[in-house]
Amino acid sequence: MKTDELLSRWQRVKRHIEQIALTYQRKPEAIQLLAVSKFHPVDAIATLAQAGQIAFGENYVQELFDKANVLKETEIDWHFIGPLQSNKCKEVAITATMMHSLDRIKLVEPLARFRPAHLPPLKVLLQVNIDDETSKSGVHGFDELLILAKAVLAQERLELCGLMTIPAPRCNLAEQCLPFAHLRMLRDKLEQSLDIALPELSMGMSADLEAAIAEGATIVRVGTDIFGSRPVK
Numbered sequence: 001m002k003t004d005e006l007l008s009r010w011q012r013v014k015r016h017i018e019q020i021a022l023t024y025q026r027k028p029e030a031i032q033l034l035a036v037s038k039f040h041p042v043d044a045i046a047t048l049a050q051a052g053q054i055a056f057g058e059n060y061v062q063e064l065f066d067k068a069n070v071l072k073e074t075e076i077d078w079h080f081i082g083p084l085q086s087n088k089c090k091e092v093a094i095t096a097t098m099m100h101s102l103d104r105i106k107l108v109e110p111l112a113r114f115r116p117a118h119l120p121p122l123k124v125l126l127q128v129n130i131d132d133e134t135s136k137s138g139v140h141g142f143d144e145l146l147i148l149a150k151a152v153l154a155q156e157r158l159e160l161c162g163l164m165t166i167p168a169p170r171c172n173l174a175e176q177c178l179p180f181a182h183l184r185m186l187r188d189k190l191e192q193s194l195d196i197a198l199p200e201l202s203m204g205m206s207a208d209l210e211a212a213i214a215e216g217a218t219i220v221r222v223g224t225d226i227f228g229s230r231p232v233k
């Protein structure tokens with residue numbers, strides 16, 4: 001994609017987020033745009049970074065690691081949003097600012113252990129399988145969520161910030177709102193049970209942005225609307 005087109009698509013997504021925020025009486029600056037750059041080239045990332053986009057999301061550890069190395073002189077906050085194998089925790093711990101997809105106890109200790117001492121604690125979101133789909137990762141239900149949250153809170157090198165979800169596709173706004181409202185309710189319940197603040201809700205992608213913002217998303221993860229359709233790997 002040409003630089004001009006990429007920049008204008010990015011601007012359009014940002015304006016769209018602002019407009020939706022205002023429609024739902026929310027402050028636009030309370031919603032962070034995470035540019036999901038998986039499968040897209042480093043020069044597209046560099047172009048947007050130069051224009052002021054700081055947060056980029058990647059799904060694959062090797063791709064995250066390679067891109068972060070190429071762009072190490074550029075000011076970027078990398079977010080890991082994909083499924084993680086426990087033997088790949090180190091790469092995420094040394095590269096990412098935020099891990100959105102923590103979904104099991106086994107990842108907690110290695111992520112904390114490999115977080116370099118010169119970096120602030122790794123920000124962590126717990127992924128919830130909100131529609132109980134077998135094809136998706138994430139914890140099921142409040143009890144599992146509470147156990148995982150406590151394990152993260154026990155680690156000084158991790159900072160528990162909130163929840164993330166990827167709902168099953170739905171075809172209208174009212175339907176799309178339901179799983180996001182459910183995630184917010186789980187977050188509120190977790191805050192009460194643990195007596196802590198969990199400000200972040202990572203929810204909403206290109207296809208369900210409005211519903212997510214309406215229900216309180218603080219981070220929206222947008223790929224296709226910014227970069228165009230993904231090249232096949």
Ligand SMILES: *Cc1c(COP(=O)(O)O)cnc(C)c1O
Nearest residue numbers: 036059081205206221222223224
């Ligand atoms: C790919 C991906 C996105 C971006 O999806 P688009 O439909 O391209 O906006 C967001 N979140 C996660 C977890 C993804 O894997």
